[in-house]
Amino acid sequence: MCDCCNESNTKKQVIEVDPQYSPMEGTIVKTKIMTETEKFFEIKLEGGKELGHMPGQFVQFSLFGIGEAPISISSSPTKEDKSTFEVVVRKAGVFTSAMHKLEEDDKIGVRGPFGKPFPVDDLKGNDLIFVAGGLGLVPLRSLINFVIDKRRDFGSVDILLGCKAPKDRLFTDEAEGWNKLTDINHACTVDQSDPEWKGNVGVITTLIPGVDINVNRTYAVVVGPPIMYKFVISELLKKGMPEKQIILSLERRMKCGLGKCGHCQINDKYVCQDGPTFTYEELKGLEEAL
Amino acid sequence: MRYVYLEKSDLDKMIQHLKKEHRVVAPVAKENLFVFADVENAEEITLEYLPTILPPKKYFFPPKQVLGEFTMGETKMSSTTVEVEPTVIFAAHTCDIDGMECLHTVFRNDPVDPYYKKIEKEIAVIGYECMFPCDECATCVTMDTHVPKAGYDAMMTDAGDKFIIHINSKKGDALISNNPIFKEVESGTAKEEIKKLRAAKLKKFDVKLKASYSELPGIFADSYDSDVWEGVGKRCVSCGNCTAVCPTCYCFDMYDEVKLDISGGERKRVWDSCQLEEFAEVAGNENFREERSSRQRHRYYRKFDYPVKKYNKFFCTGCGRCTRACMAEISLVETVNDITKENKNV
Structure with a gap:
């Protein structure tokens, strides 16, 4: 577009717009190295403002000069301290x-929460x-x-x-805690063992036959890499699970989070709005999709 | 319904009239092609033109747009503004007006895009009806965009030694008034004249697609696994020309442009293309549209299938730009006819 010949005397005006793309300010209140490539962050929004998310949603983190990246929220909205939320970030790119x-007291920009949460109302009962x-x-x-926080509803x-x-295991302390809860069955497996490992060895599908499923009243919520x-899914279908009771969450590289930029599109669906849970x-x- | 006549010899007076309070952009010849550009007078304008290299979407949704300014180390943008200027897009073809309608649908859809909204408010569209078909690439007849319907403030139709101008909005009403060059005409008379002109015009337009408007969604619904995409993918060089020139492509990327003294910078959005290899890549280099064939198919489905489901509207205006701009001579007419042939044989 050439503007050099535009000499008309019309009123060019610079006007304020709704700061839809301007992040909120987050402060990192806690970090923890979880594995070689994963780091945990607990983040407080300005003024202790609640993020207001539901399980399954994501935020866009922003660092000026570098850009933005979509990251899943890992804490539950039922968490006691409502003024913070938690994420785990894998070192994968710039x-x-x-x-x-980033460490404690560092600032980070936050946009969101975005996306369709897990259908918790359908899961109830x-x-x-x-x-x-x-x-x-x-x-x-x-x-x-x-x-777990609303245990009697399920x-x-x-x-x-x-x-x-x-x-590579994440949240091992919390997983230990799940082992102690009598109302929860917890099983863990690794693809490749090491000398200290005393648990299951094998791919995750090997755990499914051991679960007693009443297909009429069971939902499976599955999150992992595409290959998994x-x-x-094929193992769950074998068990007779109805397709609408298998819930997944997909990863895409959303840029806007607002259903516009096109990056996260899967056929006719926008993962940032129609998902990431499906x-x-x-x-x-x-x-x-998969 | 208001109609006026404008003598052809008064065209420059009309441009000067519009320019009193507006920037005027219009089709201008550039080498052997045409572009929308700022004009000073009617002489610069070419009214009979092949669709411009870029569609007028560049005025609503600029190739590069600042979303906000930032200071390094801060988390919030220091300012989020947009520059607007009252603008008349003059002599837009009906296919391009349809393209604007598509973009409006997307950017007005919740959540409304705040930049687009402010810019759009300042733009008036004066259309110019094509009385002759442009070339072999255009499919406007099938897409039903070859006659004016909606989306313009005023529409000019060539009637020999004069133009008939149809006023279609309050904005258009305000623009096309207060000047003796606009001669009021009784709407029944004008409509009758346009009807005759249009009947003569339509005889000159031929249909190039083998599928009709109403058959297209069904054909696309059945053609996802067609071998045609493989063939198109083999020829495609993933240059992204087709999406850049498309009046309804709006995908973008976001990036930070940092000042040389690294004190701050601007977060921008820039036109992107689903035809580029890394467009659908995620962390860990997984790519959900790794093959050129799947990317080309995605483009076609974003014109003829997905938006029909989401917005009940085709996002192909039939302008033919993607075919003209393709370095590998991938033709929309040929591709759509190939899947139609396949589909109808089954």
């Missing part, structure tokens, strides 16, 4: 590497199976803790965790 350098592979436990932990709860090696979905029924025909 933004996440920069974020890993039903038995639940949580299946998490690797980093999938991060968003799922929000829902697991939500369910039926039996099975938590199945899988990861590559024992050293294919195998876990039922398998919604996704099964979509080639680009």
Whole structure:
């Protein structure tokens, strides 16, 4: 567009717009190295303002000069201290590497929460199976803790965790705690063992046959890498699970979070608005989904 | 319904009239092609033009747009503003007006885009009806965008030694008044004249797509697994020309531009293209549209299938720009006809 010949005397005006893309200010109040590549952050919004999220949603973190990245929220809105929320970030690119350098008292920009949460109202009154592979436990932990905090609203709860090696396990303290809860069944497996590991060895699907499923009143919530979905879903379908009772959460690189920029689009769905949580029924025909 | 006549010899007077309070942009010849650009007088304008290189979307949704300014180390933007200027887009074709309608649908959809909204408010559209088909690439007849319907403030139709101007909004009413060059005409008379002109015009326009408007959604619904995409993917060079020139493509990327003294900078959005390899890549280099064939298919489905489901509207205006701009000679007419042929044989 050439503006050089535009000499008309019309009123060019610079006007304020709604700061839709301007982040809120977050302060990091706690960090913890979880594995070689994963770091935990607890973040407080300005003035202790509640984020107001539900399990399954995500935020856009912002660092000026570097950019933005979508990150799943890992804490439950039922958490005692409502003035903070928690995330776990894997060092995978420029933004996440920069974020890993942040420590307590550092500031970070936050936009959100975005996305469609897990359908907690549909889950109520039903038995639940949580299946998490690797980093999938991060968003799922929000829902697991939500369910634990509202335990009487739900039926039996099975938590199945899988990861590559024992050293990659996340939230091990919390998982220990789940072991002690009598109203929750918790099983964990690793793909590759190490000398100290005394638990299950094998891919996560090996845990599914051991779960007693009443297909009429059970929801499975599955979060993990794309390859895991294919195998876990086929195992659940084998058990007779209805497609609409299998819930998934997808990862895409959203840029705007507002259903515009097109980056997260899967066929006719925008992951940032129609997801990131979907039922398998919604996704099964979509080639680009899994 | 208000109609006025404008003598052709008064065209420059009309431009000067509009320029009193507006920036005027219009089709201008550039080498052997055309562009929308600022004009000073009617002489600079080419009224009979092949669709411009870029559609007028650049005025609503600039190729690069500042979302906000920032100071390094801060978390909130120091300012979020947009520059607006009362602008008349003059002599827009009906296909491009349809393209504007598509963009309006997207950016007005909740959550409303605040930048687009402010800019759009300052833009008036005066259309110019095509009386002749442009070239082999255009499919406006099938897409039903070859006659004026909606989306303009005023529409000019060539009637020999004069233009008939149809006023279609309050904004248009205010623009096309207070000047003796605009001669009021009884609406029945004007409509009758336009009807005759249009009947003669339509005889000159031929249909290039083998599928009709109403058949297209069904054909696309059945063609997702067609081999045609494989063939298109083999020729595509992933340059992104087709999406840049498309009047309804609006995908963007966001990035930070930092000042040389690194004290701060601007967060911007910039036109992006789903045809580029890294567009649908996520962390860990997983790519959900790794193949050119799947990216080309995505483009076609974003014109003929997904928006029909979401907005009940085709996002192809039939302007033909993607075909003209393709370095690998991928033709929309050919692609859509190929899947139609396949579909109708089954």
